[in-house]
Amino acid sequence: MVAEAGLEADMTSTKTTGSTSDHPPAQGPENTQEIEYMQQDCKKNKMKGESNKTVPFYKLFSFADSWDCLLMVVGAISAVGNGISMPLMTILIGDAIDAFGGNVDNKQAVVHQVSKASLKFASIGAGAFFAAFLQVACWVITGERQAARIRGLYLKAILRQDISFFDKDTNSGEVVGRMSGDTVLIQEAMGEKVGKFIQYVACFFGGTVIAFIKGWLLSLALLSSLPLLVLSGSVMSFAFAKMASRGQTAYSEAATVVERTIGSIRTVASFTGEKQAIAQYNQYLIKAYRVGVQEGVAGGFGFGLVRLFIYCTYALAVWFGGKMVLEKGYTGGQVISIFFAVLTGSMSLGQASPSLTAFAAGQAAAFKMFETIKRQPDIDAYDTGGRLLDDISGDIELKEVCFSYPSRPDEQIFNGFSISIPSGTTAALVGQSGSGKSTVISLIERFYDPQAGEVLIDGINLREFQLKWIRQKIGLVSQEPVLFACSIKENIAYGKDGATDEEIRAAAELANAAKFIDKFPHGLDTMVGEHGIQLSGGQKQRISIARAILKxxxxxxxxxxxxxxxxxxxxxxxxxxxRIMINRTTVIVAHRLSTIRNADVIAVIHHGKVIEKGTHAELTKDPDGAFSQLIRLQKIKRESDQYDANESGKPENFVDSERQLSQRLSFPQSFSLESSGRGIDSQRSFKISNAMPTSPDLFETSEGGPEVLPSAASNKPQEVSLLRIAYLNKPEIPVLLLGTVAAAATGAILPTVGLLLSHMINTFFEPADELRKDSKFWALIFVVLSVAAFIFIPLRSYLFAVAGSKLIKRIRLMCFEKIIQMEIGWFDKAENSSGALGARLSTDAASIRTLVGDALGLLVQDISTAITALVIAFDANWQLSLIVLVLVPLVLLNGNLQMKSMQGFSTNAKVCSLMISNYKLLA
Incomplete structure (x- = not known):
């Protein structure tokens, strides 16, 4: 600024001891961009250090109440019952096989023994049904309850923090990402996945116990593969945990870009910064894409390794089982019972791997959230301690204050700063940008505490008062009026808890806002849009004033x-x-010096020191004084600006007239605490967008009537056809085709195993010579099958991970490009707030990935399994196959009931974004 530069030059002889900046000086676009990239690099390094931090698993349940404990106990017991039902069935399978193999010539005995086994099967099935129902219901309910409680506590903890927390540790984009994304991971880690894990562990121990009872030697041989299964599961879990943290970091950074861009969409549009925002967003999407592919590789390799060991166990079972029949007198049914008991237990460990992955992701996601929940701020907005008085008179004094912002501890703003403002007087603080004017406001509001010295109100240290009570005695009107995306009445009501309609109306009248409010069709119930975009700058400021004086x-x-x-x-x-300053102690940070002529005292602040003080008349008597220099330099700057405006060929009154033609054509302005020297936040606080200030009559038509505000109602979104989504994956068609082949081959393996098992069972009832020869042959076949599974499963997982990750990256980027190119009025709707759009890009795009990611690969695999199984079954016995197919509708119904899509948190994210972005107002 010309005025600031001139004042700096003329005051070189003034001795200063503090820093020259209250806040970072205004930067040009290039410098601002460079600073933002430097901040992002610092944040990346910090996140790398945090990515490996997790909470202990039991800590996930720290916020469970007595009902949750009861649900978890019942769910755990039910999971154990559900888990041991499968090993119990292996006993009945062995008995049925012995009945078939040992009574070939006695059909009546076969029917009698198989009928008894069938009744036992039905009894176990009924018990498993009730156990499974209680297991899933209890764990899902308690998971939902605890996750909702964590979300509430996290938001409460965020709103409890002091301003320094937002300066250094977080931003609104990160908070929204954690509210809408990380809580889902935590819920999975302490909900249904826990029940499944207990079920599989119970299944493992149940199968092991039954196998050793039936035949310890064969069981011991088959269990030799267990360490390999555990090792593969552990390696996969570790890899998933590491990549889950990296993925959370990438998406959190991407969410921050979305929040910052959409929140300042007018600034982005006015400076044509869309390409820069898209490029920055694309960088984080590329990082997330790589993590997604790595997750696919790790998952495929892990599951392929599990299948390799399982099918090798089949080979061991048929070969060593044959030896047991020949040498130890085992029956075929006994071998099969042991084999299936060990197999069921071993497979349960493989099935437990996704639960371990969910636990690891939940523990990583919980670390930052739980740290925030536990954090005790130095300035606690919820602290009920402190002094309460009947009232205050309003005497203000800053005595020998030393202060530097927590985010920049090396830059001292004040060093022994003192000023006294008597009750009922109006004091104006003037000076160049960065001199410390706004810092005085922050200290009086107790957004920060000084490192030394005192801030006194009525002679009492500000720290001694109850924070909430003393803030109720202080009203703040900032440069940029902050309005929430709700009605005018609700915005004013934020100024006082339990405010009545009469009080709100009186505040609006006192703030000179009632006239324009009454012109709106809905009056006080008029929706203002996000950040109050439906109103002019003057209207927003008057509503902000009404809110401040409501209390x-x-x-x-x-x-x-x-x-x-x-x-x-x-x-x-x-x-x-x-009007409202009468009988109140008023502190004004002045920009236009003409507005403070009537102030009782004017203090000129320079480099954190009061260098002049007096009334307007007294200060202007000295033509060489600092205040007089400010007046002259501001006049020079105003004349220079007027000259520039004239040179542009477009007078200001023409601009105002053009702006009144359409709200959508209003030139945008953004207030960013990152780049403004006038803000009272630090360089890392949040951005607030608003339309360029217009005349108070912006919403009046040419006839003088009020213009109807756009409706915020939204239509139900239309469903998009799968073909349209598939078209977006067109570049990955070769990858999808290869993945489909790999998935089909993987799906055909399981029915093939069933076919081989039937031959294996027959082998145990053959004569000794044939048994010895065939057992070796089928063992070799199982080894070949295990190698095939180890090849096709990782290949399928990798190929579909590539296609799915590219689709989600492409859709996110396309949506983001489309969003920031929308007309400004589109962002006025409640459903298009920055928080809601950020959550939509995070959760909805991730949901689309299931169409071509792991879910599509599993779908192809399941179809291949079904077709191969039907071919094998009908070729063996079509009558029995038809009878079994009768149960298929029940299986499909069960699957349909289990498919509950998790509700998104876009509404929560929108509310959270508004609260965090405007934290100082709420404080």
Missing amino acids: DPRILLLDEATSALDAESERVVQETLD
Whole structure:
């Protein structure tokens, strides 16, 4: 700024001891971009250090209540019952096989023994049904309950934190990402996955015990593959945990880009920064794509390894089982019973691997959230301790204050700063940008505490007061009015808990806002849009003033309240401020010096020191004084700006007239605490977008009637055809075709195993010579099958991971490109807020991946399994196959009942985004 540069040059003789900046100086677009990239690099390094941090598993249940404990106990017992049902059936399978093989010539005996086994099968099935129902119901319910509680506690903890937490540790995009994404991972880790894990563990131990009872020697031989299964599962779990953290980091960074871009969409559009935002978003999507492919490779390799060991166990069973029949007198049914008991137990460990993966992802996701929940801020908004008085008179004094922002501890703003403001007076703070004016406001509001010195109100240290109570006595009107995406009445009501309609109406009238509010069709119930975009700058500021005075504060803080307004809006708002400052202690941070002529005292601050103090008349008497220099330099700058405006060939009044033609054509302006020297946040606080200030009559038609605001109602979204989604995956068609072949081959393996098992069972009832020869042959076949599974499963997983990850990357990028190219009015709708759109890009796009990711690969695999099984079954015995097919509808119904899609948290994310982005207002 010219004025600032001139003042700096003329004050070189002034001795200073503090830093020259209250906040970072205004940067040009290139410098701002460079600073943002540097901040992102620092954040990346920090996240790398945090990516390996997890919480202990039992800590996930820290917020369970007594009902949750009961549900978990019942669910655990039911899971154990459900788990041991399968090993119990292996006993009946062995008995049935002995009945078939040992009574070939006695059909009546076969029917009698098989009938008894069938009744036992039905009894176990009924018991397993009730156990499985209780298991799933209890764990799903408690998972939902605890996840909802964690989300609430996390948001409460976020709102409890002091401003320094937001300066250094987080931002709104990260909070929204954790609310909508990480809580899902935590819920999976302590919900149904726990029940499944207990079920599989119970199945393993049940199968092992039954196998050793039936024949310890064969069981011991078959269990030799167990360490390999455990090792492969552990390696896969570790790999998944590491990549899950990396994936969370990538998507969290991408969510931050979305939040920042959409939240400042007018600034992005005005500076044509769409390409830069898209490129930055694409960088994080590429990183997430790589992590997704790596997850597919790790998962496929892990599951392929499990199948390799399982089918090798089949080979061992047929060969060593034959030896047991020949040498130890085992029956065929006994061998099969032992084999299936060990197999069921071993397979349960493989099936437990996804649960371990979910546990690892949940533990990683919970670390940051739980750390935030446990964090005790130095300035606690929920602390009920402290002094409560009947009222305050409003005397303010800053005594020998030393202060630097927590995010920049090496830059000292104040070093022995002192100022006294008597009750009922109006004090104006002026000075160049970065001199420390807004920092005074922050200290009085107790957004920060000084490192040394005292901030006193009525002679009492500000730290001694109950924070909530003293803030109720202080009203703040900032440069940029902050409005939430709700009605005017609700926005004003934020100023006081339990405010009545009469109080809200009175505040609106006192703030000179009632006239334009009454012109709206819905009056106080008019929706203002996100960040109040439906209103002009002057209208928003008057609503902000009404909110500030609703609680009738004794101290009023005006932080450049009119600097962002045009001349007409400034005049109306200044009249409003003059009315409400009566009988209140008022501290004004002034931008336009003409607005503080009537101040009782004016303090000129330079480099964190008061270098001049007095009334307007007293300070202007000295033509060489700092205040007089500020006036002259501001006049020079105003004349320079007017000259530039004239040179542009487009007068200001023409711009105002053009702006009134359409709200959508209003030139955008953004207030960013990253780049503004006037903000009271640090360089890492959040951005708030608003339309360029317009005249108070923006919403009046040419006839003088009020213009109807756009409706926020949204239509039900249309479903997109699978062909359209598949078209987006067109570049990956070769990959999908190869993946389909691999999935089909993988699916054909399981029915083939069933066919080989029938030959294996027959082998145990053959004569000794044939048994010895055939057992070796079928063992070799199983080894070949295990190698095939180890090849096709990782190949299928990798290929579909590539296709799925590319689809989600492409859709996210296309959606983001389309979003930031939408007309500005589109963002006014409640469902198109920055938080909701960020959550939609995160969760909805991830849901689409299932169409061509692992789910599609499993679908192809299952279809291949079904076709191969039907061919084998009908070739063996079509009558029995038809009878078994009768049960297929029941299986499909069961699967349909289990497919409950998890509800998204876009609404929660939108509310959360608004709260975090405007945290100072809520404080």
